[in-house]
Amino acid sequence: xxxxxxxxxxxxxxxxxxxxxxxxxxxxxxxxxxxxxxxxxxxxxxxxxxxxxxxxxxxxxxxxxxxxxxxxxxxxxxxxxxxxxxxxxxxxxxxxxxxxxxxxxxxxxxxxxxxxxx
Amino acid sequence: xxxxxxxxxxxxxxxxxxxxxxxxxxxxxxxxxxxxxxxxxxxxxxxxxxxxxxxxxxxxxxxxxxxxxxxxxxxxxxxxxxxxxxxxxxxxxxxxxxxxxxxxxxxxxxxx
Numbered sequence: 001x002x003x004x005x006x007x008x009x010x011x012x013x014x015x016x017x018x019x020x021x022x023x024x025x026x027x028x029x030x031x032x033x034x035x036x037x038x039x040x041x042x043x044x045x046x047x048x049x050x051x052x053x054x055x056x057x058x059x060x061x062x063x064x065x066x067x068x069x070x071x072x073x074x075x076x077x078x079x080x081x082x083x084x085x086x087x088x089x090x091x092x093x094x095x096x097x098x099x100x101x102x103x104x105x106x107x108x109x110x111x112x113x114x115x116x117x118x
Numbered sequence: 119x120x121x122x123x124x125x126x127x128x129x130x131x132x133x134x135x136x137x138x139x140x141x142x143x144x145x146x147x148x149x150x151x152x153x154x155x156x157x158x159x160x161x162x163x164x165x166x167x168x169x170x171x172x173x174x175x176x177x178x179x180x181x182x183x184x185x186x187x188x189x190x191x192x193x194x195x196x197x198x199x200x201x202x203x204x205x206x207x208x209x210x211x212x213x214x215x216x217x218x219x220x221x222x223x224x225x226x227x228x229x230x
Contacts, residue, residue, distance in 0.1 A: 049219035104168035
């Protein structure tokens with residue numbers, strides 16, 4: 001069974017960089033059938049797609065976050081990571097990692113709450 | 119304000135059929151697959167429909183999806199109390215520099 005688990009800083013100061021890692025177990029991120037993505041959800045609000053990394057290593061980002069975000073993968077460790085720079089309180093959210101299959105997000109991590117505060 | 123719109127709420131009594139709409143445009147729903155997610159309180163979203171109308175293994179056939187033009191719908195038949203959740207549609211949009219994902223604003227389903 002494929003499991004995804006987010007880890008990283010739960011509290012980030014304004015203007016600093018939010019860094020999260022998604023560990024994948026029960027499968028490999030090197031499989032050509034899948035891509036890997038980050039999605040967030042502000043408290044009581046909608047889901048917002050952040051970006052994804054294709055199995056080839058290509059990345060695509062939400063245009064509204066593109067100037068601040070980067071996603072990378074470490075295939076030797078079966079994990080992929082999110083960096084979001086220059087954070088503000090508006091970046092406070094639950095961050096989810098997920099697998100992309102056939103254009104849908106078929107396996108999700110449990111999510112991790114990240115708070116931006118001084 | 120999402121480019122893909124859903125009604126904020128829907129409701130029904132146990133056993134009824136509830137339908138949720140998801141409206142977009144030719145740059146997103148009109149030319150891309152739609153997926154649907156169920157989010158129970160305090161939990162991560164769960165995929166219930168992909169490629170417009172396909173169900174992942176384990177999802178009851180009470181859940182069905184459809185798409186016509188730039189709109190899609192999720193139907194829940196035989197409504198149950200444990201169907202009370204937020205439901206989100208999602209699709210891809212190719213109108214800017216690369217493919218990106220848009221989510222609907224979510225619909226809260228209440229079982230009366």
